[in-house]
Amino acid sequence: MSETSRSTIVNMTGPMTDAALPQVLRVLGDSGLRLLSLRQSREFGGASVTAVLGGELPARESETLKTLAREWGVDLTLRAGDAQPGAACVCLTILGDQTRTAIAELLDCARAHGFAAREIRPLGGRLFLGIDVLLETISGAPVETVPEGLRRAILAQSAKLGVDVALQKNDFFRTNRRLLCMDVDSTFVKGEFIDEMASLAGIKDQVAAITARAMRGELDFPSALRERVRLLKGLPMEKALSLCEHFELTPGAEDLVRSLKRLGIRVGLVSGGFDFFVEKLKAKFELDFAFANQLEVKDGHLTGEVVGTIVDGQRKAQVLRDMAKVYDLDLRQTIAAGDGANDMFMLEAAGLGIAYQAKPRLLEFADACFNHHDRLDTMLYLMGFDAPEVQRNACTAGLDP
Numbered sequence: 001m002s003e004t005s006r007s008t009i010v011n012m013t014g015p016m017t018d019a020a021l022p023q024v025l026r027v028l029g030d031s032g033l034r035l036l037s038l039r040q041s042r043e044f045g046g047a048s049v050t051a052v053l054g055g056e057l058p059a060r061e062s063e064t065l066k067t068l069a070r071e072w073g074v075d076l077t078l079r080a081g082d083a084q085p086g087a088a089c090v091c092l093t094i095l096g097d098q099t100r101t102a103i104a105e106l107l108d109c110a111r112a113h114g115f116a117a118r119e120i121r122p123l124g125g126r127l128f129l130g131i132d133v134l135l136e137t138i139s140g141a142p143v144e145t146v147p148e149g150l151r152r153a154i155l156a157q158s159a160k161l162g163v164d165v166a167l168q169k170n171d172f173f174r175t176n177r178r179l180l181c182m183d184v185d186s187t188f189v190k191g192e193f194i195d196e197m198a199s200l201a202g203i204k205d206q207v208a209a210i211t212a213r214a215m216r217g218e219l220d221f222p223s224a225l226r227e228r229v230r231l232l233k234g235l236p237m238e239k240a241l242s243l244c245e246h247f248e249l250t251p252g253a254e255d256l257v258r259s260l261k262r263l264g265i266r267v268g269l270v271s272g273g274f275d276f277f278v279e280k281l282k283a284k285f286e287l288d289f290a291f292a293n294q295l296e297v298k299d300g301h302l303t304g305e306v307v308g309t310i311v312d313g314q315r316k317a318q319v320l321r322d323m324a325k326v327y328d329l330d331l332r333q334t335i336a337a338g339d340g341a342n343d344m345f346m347l348e349a350a351g352l353g354i355a356y357q358a359k360p361r362l363l364e365f366a367d368a369c370f371n372h373h374d375r376l377d378t379m380l381y382l383m384g385f386d387a388p389e390v391q392r393n394a395c396t397a398g399l400d401p
Helices: 020-030 059-072 100-112 148-161 193-200 204-215 221-231 237-245 253-262 275-284 313-326 341-349 360-365 376-383 387-396
Strands: 007-014 035-043 046-053 075-081 090-095 115-122 130-137 164-169 179-182 266-274 289-298 301-307 334-338 352-356 368-370
Touching (some): 020 046, 090 100, 090 148, 090 376, 100 115, 100 130, 100 148, 148 360, 164 352, 193 221, 193 237, 193 266, 221 301, 289 313, 341 360, 352 360, 352 376, 368 376
Parallel strands (some): 179 334, 266 289
Antiparallel strands (some): 035 046, 115 130, 289 301
């Protein structure tokens, strides 16, 4: 008979002291059986210990455990089981304050695609921020990537349930992201810079309508950009520069950058907007890189032309790949965040693609969506950090936790 087929699963749950686990392990050690798995969690005034042994637990050790359980006033279960369950291969993060119904619906959705929850971990903190659900395949078969059907179904459900979600392969790269590449307009900062430039020229509604269609993917981005820039012909560059000091950051943007920089993670911006604004952001927040479009200026006024290669969706994705190569990183160590159709190739190329307050089309290419959380630093929870770790890092970095 194989070790797996005659394994014993031992579980103790209740108000155990810190000394309980060593005592339990001594009893299990006396059995002479191989310890295949061991887990303990302590919270809410109690503890849970689960051990898997490679064989049938002898009667003497079984009786000793039952005696300890009675003395401690805890529940004990001993049962035969599979010593080698399938590995947790996908991490589903659910973020939201009212997630009881959402959790049930999302777990049902996962099960319909062949996955079940192996372990649920709270993100911690004084408030219920959310959970990490480690999923395994019901069949026990490993998976190389998050299945497309599961990803699309979970993201679609999240919008209906009022929570934000992320789906990632539960591997080394999930907790070892080393580069973040962000869009600027409506992601790192609030609003669209080109629309505010148009406001100075008295044509905001006309330009904003083109911007909205481009971000929804209804218009070819390079053509839409050229059309809008032509409408800005004659605008004094001095007026455009004056906007840079008044643009408002997205909540949590500065906290996110400082936290990641403190951890040695590279942070940069890639924008379909304009370099004079993006370069100011790069300098102010000491970012590692920034790429954007260059406007032609003559005699202090915009000519209505774009100089050089336009930063469109394909260019954004290439910047991500280039920066990963510059910093000697695997693409699976990268994160990309954006809100529009112009970001879809960048999100698709990244190890983790985050659709932030995004247009519906972008969800087709994203691994995560932030539709209900507006703070950018929420993405720290998708990198393996829990609430206490985020707060400690914020305090050490001199931020407001």
